[in-house]
Amino acid sequence: MLRIPTLRDVIKARKVISRFLYKTPLVYSKSLSSLLGCDVYLKLENTLPTKAFKVRGMVYYVNVKEVKKGIVVASTGNFAQATAYAANLVGKKAVIVMPQGVPTNKIEAVKELGGEVVFYGKIFDESLGYAKNLAEKEGLDFVHSVNESLLYEGVGTMHLEVLEDLPDVDLVINPIGGGSGAGSAVIVYKSADPKIEVICVQAEGASSVYQSLKQGKIISTGIANTIAEGIATGRTYELAFTILNKRIDDVILVSDEEIINAVKLLFKKERIIAEPAGAASLAAAMKLKFSSKKKVVLMITGGNISDQLANKLFND
Secondary structure, three states, X not given: OOOOOOHHHHHHHHHHHOOOOOOOOEEEEHHHHHHHOOEEEEEEHHHOOOOEOOHHHHHHHHHHOOOOOEEEEEOOOHHHHHHHHHHHHOOOEEEEEEOOOOOHHHHHHXXXXXXXXXXOOXXXXXXXXXXXXXXXXXXXXXXXXXXXXXXXXXXXXXXXXXXXXXXXXXXXXXXXXXXXXXXXXXXXXXXXXXXXXXXXXXXXXXOHHHHHHHHOOOOOOOXXXXXXXXXXXXXXXXXXXXXXXXXXXXXXXXXXXHHHHHHHHHHHHHOOOOOOHHHHHHHHHOOOOOOOOOEEEEEEOEOOOOHHHHHHHHOO
16 A cells, blocks of 8 residues: 655655755746746755755655665666765665666766666666666665655655745646655645645656646557656656646646757746746746736756756756
8 A cells, every 4th residue: 555645744845954954045037026926936956966946855855764785777867866865875785777768967976976887778667667677686776766655755845845935825836757756845835734635747758647637537548659758757656646637737748849948948037947847836827827926836846857958958
């Protein structure tokens, strides 16, 4: 049985995480507010040590679970760095199984943090199956990046920080791949005030969660074709679906072109560097219409953009 985390769990996690990770900025964007016709705030998770939100979940995990020999996970990059960083905090081994095609900068970052990288498969879901087998073979603790409840509790602290800094927030937009970010958003905001809207955004080329939430049942396409590798998953996972189904206010699809435009816009207007997955919230916001009085938070979930893409986008 999957355990559904609560707001109380997130508050408990905050006490632990605050010893290791600093509170990330929530900044008002005058330029994006003018462009979108509402008050826009950016939650800068790209300022964390691993430049992405997932480190919150793993830092919490290693501090409340007894890790024996080490940890093995599957990841397209940001969860990999989170695992390596957190395992290093407690002096444990971290093995990360990655699909082919992960940006070089993410691979190098994992290695710099002491993680061991193993490549297997073309998409995340293939890497996941291999990681499970490897954990059993080598006696390591396997941590599922989506179906592990403790990760939601740790990740949820970013949303708790939003509430602390902006108690009258009206709407939060969060990218979704596996679902710990969007799922924890629902846990925090809907528990605090059901009137706070939560919207998640997924890439058109990796739309399993979108289809699942629209139809009210788990659907896995097996396809993850998007430039935003941080949200490139070909299936819907049970824990995220259970949390999000009938509680999320909406889920939006964005194209790779819209995502890239959002990456460029964040840099042009605010000099913020976001990876494609991290900028998906802005891509979704560009498709919506807002009341001028609405306070909207865009979760900038990661900044690990590849050198090649950064050079192409920011030097044109």
